[in-house]
Each structure stands twice: as C-alpha cells, then as structure tokens.
Amino acid sequence: MRNRHTKQIALCAALLTLALPPAAIAFQDCEQASKLNDKAFHRHSEGAPTAELKGLLNQAIALCPNHPESHNNLADMLREEKRYAEAIAHYKRALMWRDFPEAWNGLGETYYLQNQLPLSLEAHLHACKTDKDSQTRIKELLENNRYAITEENQILNKESLLLLYDETRREEIDDLLANCGLRAKIRHVIVFRSLVFNSGKATLKRASKTQLNKIAEVLKIIQPRRIKIGGHSDNQRWRGKTVKESKQLNLALSQQRADTVKNGLTKQGIHQKRVQAKGYGGNHPLVYGNSRAVWAKNRRVEIEVK
Numbered sequence: 001m002r003n004r005h006t007k008q009i010a011l012c013a014a015l016l017t018l019a020l021p022p023a024a025i026a027f028q029d030c031e032q033a034s035k036l037n038d039k040a041f042h043r044h045s046e047g048a049p050t051a052e053l054k055g056l057l058n059q060a061i062a063l064c065p066n067h068p069e070s071h072n073n074l075a076d077m078l079r080e081e082k083r084y085a086e087a088i089a090h091y092k093r094a095l096m097w098r099d100f101p102e103a104w105n106g107l108g109e110t111y112y113l114q115n116q117l118p119l120s121l122e123a124h125l126h127a128c129k130t131d132k133d134s135q136t137r138i139k140e141l142l143e144n145n146r147y148a149i150t151e152e153n154q155i156l157n158k159e160s161l162l163l164l165y166d167e168t169r170r171e172e173i174d175d176l177l178a179n180c181g182l183r184a185k186i187r188h189v190i191v192f193r194s195l196v197f198n199s200g201k202a203t204l205k206r207a208s209k210t211q212l213n214k215i216a217e218v219l220k221i222i223q224p225r226r227i228k229i230g231g232h233s234d235n236q237r238w239r240g241k242t243v244k245e246s247k248q249l250n251l252a253l254s255q256q257r258a259d260t261v262k263n264g265l266t267k268q269g270i271h272q273k274r275v276q277a278k279g280y281g282g283n284h285p286l287v288y289g290n291s292r293a294v295w296a297k298n299r300r301v302e303i304e305v306k
Contacts, residue, residue: 033064040073050077068098072106079110101127105134112137117147118160122173128180138180148187150194152296155211161218164190165305189304191286193296195261202256204264212261215303216268224305227265227275231258232302234295235282247281255279261301 040056054077060070075090091107094100108123121141127134141147148164150156163169165188173186194211197204204212219227231254237246258277266272285298 030064033060033067036060037070066097068094072103084110101131105131115154116160118163121147125176149191166222192301195301202260212264216265226306228304229258229261229277230302231279232300233282234298251281254281
C-alpha cells in the first residue's frame with residue numbers, strides 16, 4: 001500500500017509540473033540553483049573539497065544557466081586552478097545577467113594574472129566605486145602608465161591591443177576613468193619591451209615575432225592614418241669605444257631596430273607610407289642611472305597610432 005501511495009504522489013507531482021507554464025518551471029529551477037549556490041558557500045566555509053563545491057555550482061548552472069552568482073563563484077575557483085580562459089568565460093556569463101563588482105574584480109584579476117594589463121584596468125574600472133581591491137589595482141596600473149608597458153616575455157593579445165589602439169575603445173575607457181573620478185586619459189602609445197632584439201643587433205628574437213604578428217593583426221583591423229615607431233636604446237658604452245662613439249652607435253642601432261619593426265609590419269600588409277620609424281638612441285630614457293635594471297627598462301620600442 002505504501003509503494004502504491006508513493007507512486008500516486010509522484011504521478012500527481014509530475015502532472016502538476018506539466019501543468020505549470022515554462023516561466024514558472026524556470027523560476028523554480030533558478031530558486032533551486034540559488035539553494036545549491038548557498039550550499040556551496042556554506043560547505044566552503046566548512047572546508048569542503050573543491051571538487052564538491054564545483055559539483056554543486058555546476059548543478060546550479062545546469063538547472064539555471066543564467067544564474068550569475070553560480071557563474072561568478074565557479075569562475076573564482078577556476079581562477080585559483082589557473083584555468084584562466086574558463087574563468088573569464090564564466091565571469092562574462094555572470095556579468096551578462098547581473099552587473100556586480102565581485103565579478104568585475106574577479107575578471108580584472110584574471111586578466112592581471114594573464115599579464116593582459118589593459119583589459120585588467122578596464123574590468124577593474126567597472127568596480128571602482130565600491131570595490132576597494134579594484135581601487136588599489138587601478139592605482140597600481142595607472143602609476144607610470146604600467147598598463148601600457150609590456151615586459152619581456154609578456155605578450156599583449158589582440159583584445160588588449162584593440163583596447164589601447166582603437167579610438168572608440170579608448171573613449172569608452174576615458175568615460176570609465178571620468179566616472180571613477182580620475183583625470184587620467186588612456187594612452188595610445190604602447191611601450192614594447194616584449195620586442196626583444198639580439199644583443200647589439202637589429203634582429204628580433206624568435207619569441208618577439210609573436211608580439212609583432214599580433215600588432216600587425218590589430219593595425220590591419222583599425223587602419224590608422226599614421227603609425228609612429230620609436231626605437232630606444234640604453235646608454236651603455238660599447239667595448240673599446242669612447243662615450244661619443246658609443247652614443248652614435250646606440251643611435252644607429254635604435255634606428256635599425258625601429259626599421260626592423262617597420263619592415264615586419266609592412267611585410268604583413270601594413271602600407272609603408274603609413275609607417276614612420278625613428279631611432280632615438282639613449283636620448284629619451286624612461287629611468288635614469290647606470291645598471292643592468294635601468295638599461296633593461298630603457299631598451300624598448302614604442303608604437304603610437306593616430
């Protein structure tokens with residue numbers, strides 16, 4: 001009798017569910033997703049294993065694909081696991097359905113860990129008014145225009161380059177800066193220490209060609225009127241040369257390196273009449289002094305678009 005009664009209850013429940021409109025069913029699923037998300041939060045505070053927490057959050061998302069809190073919390077875990085591409089996808093899903101600082105901060109930190117500093121700045125600016133961690137990160141990225149400087153082995157991707165070089169994107173960032181009460185303007189001159197040359201030569205190292213290819217890809221998209229390439233050397237003395245001779249050699253080397261970058265862009269379809277290359281030697285250092293660290297900071301290629 002008990003089994004028969006149980007089956008009757010289950011049948012009635014199923015019929016009742018079928019009678020509900022789709023919106024009501026979706027609401028119930030999202031209510032259940034919220035409970036699973038809350039359960040994951042409490043289990044996290046109890047020290048539950050990551051696998052269990054991710055399982056609860058994935059269940060929540062399966063029930064309610066547009067549940068922002070679950071996407072955000074799952075993204076946090078994926079970021080901790082250094083699964084950055086997946087984390088970014090979930091942060092963006094969260095922000096499609098709810099504009100909240102936690103997700104913007106998480107997105108900004110994920111980009112930061114990937115060394116995509118322009119994108120990190122953009123994301124953190126969305127959270128600047130309420131998130132103190134985002135405010136701290138923004139100050140760091142704006143100091144000495146760090147967001148627009150790439151170090152050796154740090155390759156800016158297409159999205160980061162577009163943010164800095166596309167005029168519409170820059171205007172959007174300028175608006176975000178103004179909304180945050182900041183007077184800074186986004187730069188369209190990027191310092192590439194990621195364009196590394198063989199010592200004393202004007203030949204790019206193989207790894208640097210990846211960065212040059214990405215620059216060319218973006219320039220072909222935005223089609224700027226003018227591209228200015230500035231080559232900058234350090235002020236080291238050349239072996240066996242006087243200070244004056246070394247200065248002349250550094251100036252010539254910086255011009256050769258600027259020309260190398262120009263030639264690399266034109267070979268990939270950028271019209272050479274749009275590209276201007278000029279070497280400045282060590283005449284415009286970013287930092288002053290005579291040490292390996294100082295020299296490394298001053299060896300760079302700057303590319304400006306107009």
